[in-house]
Amino acid sequence: MKRTIVLMNMGGPNNLDEVKVFLKNMFNDKYIIGAPQPIRAMIGAIIVSKRLEIAKENYKKLGGISPIVGHTKRLVRRFSNMVDADVFYEMRYTYPFAKDILEKVKNYDEIYAIPMYPHYSSTTTKSSIEDLKKVAKSFGIENKIKTIDSYYDSDLYNKAIVERIKEALKGENSEDFELIFSAHGLTQRTINKGDLYQKHILANVECAKKELQKQNINFKKIHVAYQSRLGPMEWLRPYMEDKLKEIKSKVIVYPISFTVDNSETLGELVLEYGELAHELGIKDYRVAKAPNHHPYFLLNLKEIYEEMKKF
Structure with missing residues (x-):
């Protein structure tokens, strides 16, 4: 049995050139801006035009890259050593997208998609899971995916x-x-x-x-x-x-x-x-810092994975 775990998060710019991509994708999400197309795209474009330069300046202060990128990579490396599955991460609004990761894992027998959102919301969990399953369907692997809604009470x-x-x-x-x-x-x-x-x-x-x-x-x-x-x-x-x-x-x-x-x-x-x-x-x-790759959070993710395997 070949298993993989995909950690899902919103993403963040890998460099300053990606700030516009990040903002454009986020404000084009129907769960973020509830208006129908093409109105949603118009509203998103206005927001992006107003926020782009400010956002770039803010990311410059953070080293030109979102902190989420490095922390997620470290989390994946450490979590990989704790489980009997290959671990990947995908982001909703920046690379690597669901299509990039599902292309790599489409031949696995089971895909465990764990949201990095501990609380359920249509704007985060639902948006990410729907996007992942939509892409999975295009690969014909939607039945391989298992996921969860929340774990804030762990x-x-x-x-x-x-x-x-x-x-x-x-x-x-x-x-x-x-x-x-x-x-x-x-x-x-x-x-x-x-x-x-x-x-x-x-x-x-x-x-x-x-x-x-x-x-x-x-x-x-x-x-x-x-x-x-x-x-x-x-x-x-x-x-x-x-x-x-x-x-x-x-x-x-x-x-x-x-x-x-x-x-x-x-x-x-x-x-x-x-x-x-x-x-x-x-x-x-x-x-205070977020959990990031704290040992208790890694154990929490392992516990989630082991429970998901039972179903």
């Missing part, structure tokens, strides 16, 4: 979260800090249509809080906020910029939406919100 996953928070504490007293779980924003309209994302985020926060309690790690206060708002529509609240105004002195921010660090964590949270925190007079502002 004990191992939440242990990885707490370990990253502990790293950010650097041995200092947690009771001196407030903790913000920062989630990627989503329009309220999407949630009102029944998207499970916010429910999963809040449930994940409760799981992480329980793990913190188990380890006797107590913060002055724990918050949830939403980042990455775009455009005039109503998005999930509270907004991260408003939440930071409530912080008195010391805060640790954990990027609860992400399993792998990317421009939204190292760019937006570290650089942009870090600057805002300084302007607001916050004395100590720290952003």
